[in-house]
Amino acid sequence: MHPPAGLELPGTRRPLRGLLPDVARSLGAVLPDLPGAGLDLSAGERAVVVLVDGLGAEALTARAGHAPVLRGMLADAAAAGEPHASAGYPSTTAASLGSFGTGRSPGETGLLGYSLRCPDAAALGLPPADQLVNLVSWTAGPGAPVPDARTWQPLPTVFERFEGASTAIGKSKFAGSGLTTAALRGATFVPADRWDDAVEATLTALRRPGLVYLYWGALDAVGHQRGWAAPEWGEELAALDAGLRTLLRRAPRGTTVLVTADHGMVDVTERLDVAETPALREQVVLVAGEPRALHVHLEPGAEIGAAHERWAEALGERAWVLTGADAAAGGLFGPVADRNRALIGDLVVALTGTTAVVDSRSQSAASLRLVGMHGSLTTAELAVPALVTRT
Numbered sequence: 001m002h003p004p005a006g007l008e009l010p011g012t013r014r015p016l017r018g019l020l021p022d023v024a025r026s027l028g029a030v031l032p033d034l035p036g037a038g039l040d041l042s043a044g045e046r047a048v049v050v051l052v053d054g055l056g057a058e059a060l061t062a063r064a065g066h067a068p069v070l071r072g073m074l075a076d077a078a079a080a081g082e083p084h085a086s087a088g089y090p091s092t093t094a095a096s097l098g099s100f101g102t103g104r105s106p107g108e109t110g111l112l113g114y115s116l117r118c119p120d121a122a123a124l125g126l127p128p129a130d131q132l133v134n135l136v137s138w139t140a141g142p143g144a145p146v147p148d149a150r151t152w153q154p155l156p157t158v159f160e161r162f163e164g165a166s167t168a169i170g171k172s173k174f175a176g177s178g179l180t181t182a183a184l185r186g187a188t189f190v191p192a193d194r195w196d197d198a199v200e201a202t203l204t205a206l207r208r209p210g211l212v213y214l215y216w217g218a219l220d221a222v223g224h225q226r227g228w229a230a231p232e233w234g235e236e237l238a239a240l241d242a243g244l245r246t247l248l249r250r251a252p253r254g255t256t257v258l259v260t261a262d263h264g265m266v267d268v269t270e271r272l273d274v275a276e277t278p279a280l281r282e283q284v285v286l287v288a289g290e291p292r293a294l295h296v297h298l299e300p301g302a303e304i305g306a307a308h309e310r311w312a313e314a315l316g317e318r319a320w321v322l323t324g325a326d327a328a329a330g331g332l333f334g335p336v337a338d339r340n341r342a343l344i345g346d347l348v349v350a351l352t353g354t355t356a357v358v359d360s361r362s363q364s365a366a367s368l369r370l371v372g373m374h375g376s377l378t379t380a381e382l383a384v385p386a387l388v389t390r391t
Contacts, residue, residue, distance in 0.1 A: 001330035004320050006352040007377040009332070013086040014038050014386060017099035019260055020158045020213075023047045026256060027211055029162050034103035037085060039258075039388060045209035047256040048202055048247070051100065052240060053093060054220030054374070056264015057084045057383035059228040066234040067241035069248065073259065073387040085386035087263050089332050089350070090114075090293035090375040093220070094135035094179060096262035101157045101183035105334020109153045111135055111182065112333060113289040114375070116343050117297055118144045128286045129362050138178025149181035159186030165210030169201045171217070187213060199243045203250050216240065220265075223372035227267035230371075251391045261384035265372040266292070266354050272315075273368075274359040279314040283307060288345060291356035291363075293375030295324070295345030304346050311347055318355040320377070322348045350376045 003009060018037030025031060026041035041047075064071040077083030087096045088106050090113050098104070098111030106112050114136060118124070121131040121144070130141030140146045159166045168184050172191035180189065190205065192198035198214060205212045219236050226232045248257060274280045274287055283302040288295040298307055304323055312321040327348040328336045336344070351357060358368050374381045 001322075001326075001332065003350070003377055004317065004352060007320055007350060008379060008382065009377065010086050010088045010334075010382060013084050013383065014082055016085045016087045016096060016260065016262070016384060017103050017105065019085060019258065019386060020049060020100055021103045023049055023256065023258055024158050024162050024211060027162070027164060027209075029158070031103070031158070031161060034158070037386065039386070041256055041388065042390065044254055044256050044390075046206055046212075046252055046254065047258070048206060048212040048214060048251065049258045049260065050214045050216070050244065050247070051097075052219055052259065052261045053215065053217040054223045054228075054263065054265055054372070055261035055385060056228070056380055057385050058380045059233075059264055060237075060385055063228070063234050063237055066238040069241045069245045070259065070385070070387065073389055074385065076389070077385075077387050083385060083387060084383045085260060086382050087384055088334060089377060090289065091263040091377070091381040092290060092293065092375045093262050097179060097183040098153060100262065101159070102153070102155050103158055104155055107328065107333035107336030107340060109155060109182070110337070110340040110343060111153060112340065112343050113293060113295060115288050115290065116295065117286055117288050117345075119342055120145065131286055132288055132362060136179060147178070149178040150185075152178075153182035157184060157186050159184060159211070159213075162186070162211055165208055166213070167205040167210065168213045168215070169198050169205065170215040174215075184213065187211075195239060195243050199247050202247060206251055206255060223265045224370045225372075227371040228265050229267055248389065248391055253391055255391045257389050257391065259385060259387040263374045264381045264383060265374045266376075266378060266380050267371055268356045268373050269354040270318075271356045271358050271368070274357060275361045277314065279310045280357070282310060287357075287359040287362065290373070290375045291358045292351045292373045292381070294347070294349040294357055295343075296347035296349060298346045302346070308347060311349065315349070315357070318352055319357070320350045320352065324348050352376070352378065
């Protein structure tokens with residue numbers, strides 16, 4: 001497959017899904033079936049992975065003046081080689097956390113987007129607006145069953161395969177959630193609802209040997225509402241950096257620290273609404289995914305080739321439009337397990353530039369107004385930091 005100008009295929013950098021296996025191996029884990037990311041890590045007893053939701057490599061480089069600790073780590077990593085990793089497609093939290101936690105592709109985990117069509121939608125006779133399953137909140141529309149996380153994503157996580165102590169730290173609302181279960185099960189979850197408390201919980205967990213995972217999502221939230229170029233984003237980055245300084249200063253000697261992210265972000269300047277665009281609306285029953293990375297589901301009996309032509313003509317250079325079959329066969333989602341093929345849309349659409357395709361028939365008014373978005377194949381969305389230091 002050859003994406004249009006402005007887009008790139010995942011895999012041009014070290015893979016995000018290989019980072020956690022590399023860290024676990026440095027602590028003695030044996031994971032022969034999982035690809036690594038090529039991190040040069042010394043063997044040790046303790047490691048912490050800090051995953052910052054929405055901290056794209058391009059945005060970090062542009063706003064590094066707010067983050068002296070991260071700026072220093074970025075300079076050190078650049079001098080040593082490749083400072084960045086690449087998320088898979090789609091470049092979104094559910095897909096990336098699933099790949100990060102299991103070492104597998106989105107096509108293997110089934111975490112193929114922010115939202116997906118309920119596999120039983122047709123059999124249940126659900127109206128289109130109720131057919132979406134949200135893989136971040138792990139909720140479903142009225143009348144749709146909320147999927148069991150272990151059934152949806154049955155592959156073992158790195159934490160389940162790690163024989164030492166492992167701890168996952170994040171906000172209390174994520175304790176036992178579907179996404180936490182799908183991507184991170186096996187680690188002991190420790191809730192922390194403030195950034196300073198999360199840092200302290202990490203330091204507490206590091207008192208004993210083992211693997212610690214710290215997730216923080218505040219930067220992503222600000223980016224969605226204000227954009228990564230906004231002053232508020234820089235302020236949140238500065239607060240994050242201050243906590244990292246504390247972590248690095250107080251972590252036990254010899255601790256490996258990796259800072260990474262699940263995706264980057266673009267600030268959207270153009271929105272096209274499927275509901276108000278006849279060429280996009282024709283024969284489309286449901287749009288899943290998100291506005292930068294769409295799964296388009298057509299009416300039963302609709303001609304997929306004709307729909308592909310309509311979408312490609314309507315969007316032009318603003319998007320890469322593929323049939324779902326071609327996207328899967330071409331490896332866009334990585335290897336795709338048979339059980340997950342029906343989750344992929346009849347059309348798969350990756351946006352270029354700063355355009356978004358929304359659908360007011362199924363999206364909330366608040367989501368239609370988001371400034372920062374992600375999911376597609378631009379460098380701004382795919383490239384994430386992979387910054388390693390040792391205390």
